[in-house]
Amino acid sequence: MFWTIVGKEIRTNVVSSRFIILSSLCIGLFIITAFSLFQEMRLSHEEYDSNVTSHKEAVTNEPSLVSLAAVSGVKVDRRPEPLSFIAKGIEAARSRIYRVTSYDVTPIGGSDLERNPISSLSGPLDLLYLFQVVLSLLAFLLVCDALSGEKESGTLKLLISHNVPRHTILLGKFFGNYITLLIPLLISVLAVGVIMSFYSFHSFSADDWKRIAMMLALAAIYLAVVLEAGLLVSSVTKSPPLSFLVSIVVWVVLVIAIPRLAFHLGATVAPPPSVAVLQNRMRAITNEADVKAFTEIRKYMEKNGHPPSRQWLEELSSRVMAENNAKKAKLQQEFQNRLTRTFRVSGILSRLSPSASYAFAMQGMAGTGFNDDSRFGRALAKFKDRFAQYMEMRIKGMSSDAEANLPQLGKKLNLTGIPTFNYQRASFADAVGNIGLDLLMLLLFIVFFFLAAYLSFLRYDAR
Amino acid sequence: MLKIDELVKRYEDGILAVDRLNLTVEPGEIFVMLGANGAGKTTTVNLIFNLIQPSGGTIKIKGVDVAKNPLEARKYAAFVSEDVRLYGSFSPRQNLDFFARLSGRRRTSKQYDQVLHEVGLPEDSFRKRVSDFSKGMRQRLGIAVGILKDAELIVLDEPTSGLDPKGGREFLALLADLRSRGKAIFMTTHDIFRARKIADRVGIMSYGRLILNIDRSEFAETDLEQIYLKYIEEQSTDVERISRAPKLDGWGGLSQ
Ligand SMILES: Nc1ncnc2c1ncn2[C@@H]1O[C@H](COP(=O)(O)OP(=O)(O)OP(=O)(O)O)[C@@H](O)[C@H]1O
Numbered sequence: 001m002f003w004t005i006v007g008k009e010i011r012t013n014v015v016s017s018r019f020i021i022l023s024s025l026c027i028g029l030f031i032i033t034a035f036s037l038f039q040e041m042r043l044s045h046e047e048y049d050s051n052v053t054s055h056k057e058a059v060t061n062e063p064s065l066v067s068l069a070a071v072s073g074v075k076v077d078r079r080p081e082p083l084s085f086i087a088k089g090i091e092a093a094r095s096r097i098y099r100v101t102s103y104d105v106t107p108i109g110g111s112d113l114e115r116n117p118i119s120s121l122s123g124p125l126d127l128l129y130l131f132q133v134v135l136s137l138l139a140f141l142l143v144c145d146a147l148s149g150e151k152e153s154g155t156l157k158l159l160i161s162h163n164v165p166r167h168t169i170l171l172g173k174f175f176g177n178y179i180t181l182l183i184p185l186l187i188s189v190l191a192v193g194v195i196m197s198f199y200s201f202h203s204f205s206a207d208d209w210k211r212i213a214m215m216l217a218l219a220a221i222y223l224a225v226v227l228e229a230g231l232l233v234s235s236v237t238k239s240p241p242l243s244f245l246v247s248i249v250v251w252v253v254l255v256i257a258i259p260r261l262a263f264h265l266g267a268t269v270a271p272p273p274s275v276a277v278l279q280n281r282m283r284a285i286t287n288e289a290d291v292k293a294f295t296e297i298r299k300y301m302e303k304n305g306h307p308p309s310r311q312w313l314e315e316l317s318s319r320v321m322a323e324n325n326a327k328k329a330k331l332q333q334e335f336q337n338r339l340t341r342t343f344r345v346s347g348i349l350s351r352l353s354p355s356a357s358y359a360f361a362m363q364g365m366a367g368t369g370f371n372d373d374s375r376f377g378r379a380l381a382k383f384k385d386r387f388a389q390y391m392e393m394r395i396k397g398m399s400s401d402a403e404a405n406l407p408q409l410g411k412k413l414n415l416t417g418i419p420t421f422n423y424q425r426a427s428f429a430d431a432v433g434n435i436g437l438d439l440l441m442l443l444l445f446i447v448f449f450f451l452a453a454y455l456s457f458l459r460y461d462a463r
Numbered sequence: 464m465l466k467i468d469e470l471v472k473r474y475e476d477g478i479l480a481v482d483r484l485n486l487t488v489e490p491g492e493i494f495v496m497l498g499a500n501g502a503g504k505t506t507t508v509n510l511i512f513n514l515i516q517p518s519g520g521t522i523k524i525k526g527v528d529v530a531k532n533p534l535e536a537r538k539y540a541a542f543v544s545e546d547v548r549l550y551g552s553f554s555p556r557q558n559l560d561f562f563a564r565l566s567g568r569r570r571t572s573k574q575y576d577q578v579l580h581e582v583g584l585p586e587d588s589f590r591k592r593v594s595d596f597s598k599g600m601r602q603r604l605g606i607a608v609g610i611l612k613d614a615e616l617i618v619l620d621e622p623t624s625g626l627d628p629k630g631g632r633e634f635l636a637l638l639a640d641l642r643s644r645g646k647a648i649f650m651t652t653h654d655i656f657r658a659r660k661i662a663d664r665v666g667i668m669s670y671g672r673l674i675l676n677i678d679r680s681e682f683a684e685t686d687l688e689q690i691y692l693k694y695i696e697e698q699s700t701d702v703e704r705i706s707r708a709p710k711l712d713g714w715g716g717l718s719q
């Protein structure tokens with residue numbers, strides 16, 4: 001009985017013009033998007049590679065160790081996450097290049113939005129957007145009149161008179177429509193895969209594949225959630241036109257309004273810190289340190305009548321720098337805490353919508369979520385410390401101040417052993433752990449929508 | 464086979480659609496229910512299949528209480544509703560096959576064709592999509608679905624409403640055949656002419672009450688149409704009179 005209904009759902013769906021139009025639209029969008037996505041991915045990977053080489057080169061061309069440590073620093077490139085084409089996440093807004101000196105880490109531009117400001121008009125391009133918006137609309141429109149349509153055609157009465165229990169009708173409809181929806185989903189994914197094979201921007205590791213598999217599973221779960229939301233709409237509306245109207249409203253609220261508004265609302269309740277203010281304060285701390293160092297040197301000279309020894313200066317420098325670093329680290333930490341708070345508040349609000357949970361989970365798996373961003377920030381800070389240590393050691397090791405300070409004309413700097421920045425995203429297990437809450441939310445939504453649809457269908461007037 | 468006892472249905476908005484209805488239909492018997500629009504016929508049919516809950520009274524199909532055990536009771540009853548459109552993207556055969564599977568008895572396509580012939584659908588329509596069917600063709604297909612269930616009780620709500628004269632005649636032959644196979648048949652209609660031809664028993668419903676319940680021997684000699692109009696008119700004047708009278712709780716007061 002159950003499979004009879006599942007089969008009927010699939011057979012009536014696949015020949016319906018509604019399904020054919022909607023799924024062609026969906027597949028078409030995936031294909032078009034894939035081309036521009038992979039083109040962009042290839043470009044940004046090429047750009048990354050060439051930046052890395054040129055930044056490496058630039059370091060050895062620095063005139064002196066001191067200018068390298070204090071002024072120019074090394075440039076660190078943020079590698080585009082290979083899976084960011086699936087979920088761009090926070091990466092779109094982040095700088096791709098950072099200057100790291102002994103005192104500071106400064107983003108020096110090159111975010112996606114800066115490179116292509118026009119793209120901010122439409123929001124970042126990724127596959128997540130298609131899954132989240134297009135696929136969910138497809139699911140809603142396909143299933144929203146599943147019950148009201150049968151009521152209208154009189155077949156619901158007939159089903160019941162043929163002794164089909166209501167839960168069988170509902171489950172049959174769910175699985176029938178679910179299987180139907182897997183068709184455009186699988187075709188889309190396959191098409192994207194084929195297109196991807198033409199753009200070899202990155203050779204995926206086993207870890208990447210695991211993440212891709214996980215993201216497909218997430219898409220399947222999300223599809224179940226929206227399908228059930230659609231069934232719920234169907235079980236509370238009495239006629240197909242009303243079903244369509246209500247499902248569009250519900251779709252807009254769940255998929256568009258809540259996830260978007262939540263972040264603005266979150267920023268109102270818990271305002272995020274300003275990056276510009278942070279940088280101004282950082283600069284102020286550096287200036288303060290400079291002033292302090294010079295004052296002490298002047299005092300020494302006034303008192304002793306001769307310049308301080310090199311050892312004295314080195315001691316002063318490491319003391320001032322330690323203070324400077326501590327202050328900056330504290331400031332950075334405050335900044336990060338406030339950002340985390342904003343994210344938490346927005347997160348709580350937006351998780352009223354399964355669509356937001358789904359997006360968070362996908363970004364987490366792609367390595368472009370909020371957690372990954374914080375992780376990258378921590379890696380940068382650590383790298384700065386290692387760099388500062390190395391530079392200090394090297395400068396101390398010089399035979400004279402002049403050698404450290406003056407341009408070594410015609411000679412390249414010897415920088416053996418200089419630390420390199422190596423960012424590793426979280427392990428697969430950690431990434432899954434991080435999206436645990438969102439996974440749980442999605443599963444809860446499945447249970448909730450199904451129960452709600454079932455309870456309301458039990459009281460549904462079949463006449 | 465079908466036994467209705469003191470059945471009452473009052474809708475949420477207070478309308479008393481069925482008022483203390485009593486009737487029985489035996490195997491091999493055709494019960495035809497006549498009644499004006501809004502008399503409560505469809506409501507009665509919906510109650511028989513427990514599509515709506517009764518406010519009082521019982522319905523038993525083959526001794527099984529419909530309200531208490533609807534799944535069991537529905538096994539013995541087939542349903543032909545007044546305007547069923549079935550699955551438009553399916554052919555008649557596919558529609559029959561779907562419902563046959565639901566009752567757990569698949570047939571061969573030959574058997575489906577035979578039923579479709581019986582209800583008088585033309586051969587060239589067997590493969591067409593039902594959405595292209597005319598109203599009468601859909602009605603015939605609906606009857607085919609009902610017959611195919613092969614239940615002991617067949618309940619039909621205005622089955623002849625869309626049928627052409629030829630279809631009407633074929634339909635009567637079909638009913639007679641079903642009766643000869645021992646089926647109990649309960650049917651509502653506005654078609655007094657056909658009711659008279661086929662019915663073993665005729666009931667007239669008015670404002671939810673069965674105001675007349677006579678068997679063939681009682682109406683064979685008389686003009687059924689005359690009886691019908693007479694009763695309907697009497698009732699409506701009664702109603703007008705009574706509804707103008709103060710302090711009356713619902714149509715229930717009519718029976719006093
Ligand atoms: N869902 C409902 N809610 C409230 N009242 C209803 C509902 N369905 C029917 N009624 C009322 O119940 C009464 C009986 O309706 P019913 O459909 O049973 O009549 P009927 O005899 O089948 O009429 P027709 O010959 O027009 O098909 C009418 O007064 C109608 O308005």
Ligand SMILES: [Mg+2]
Pocket residue numbers: 504505506545620
């Ligand atoms: Mg009716």
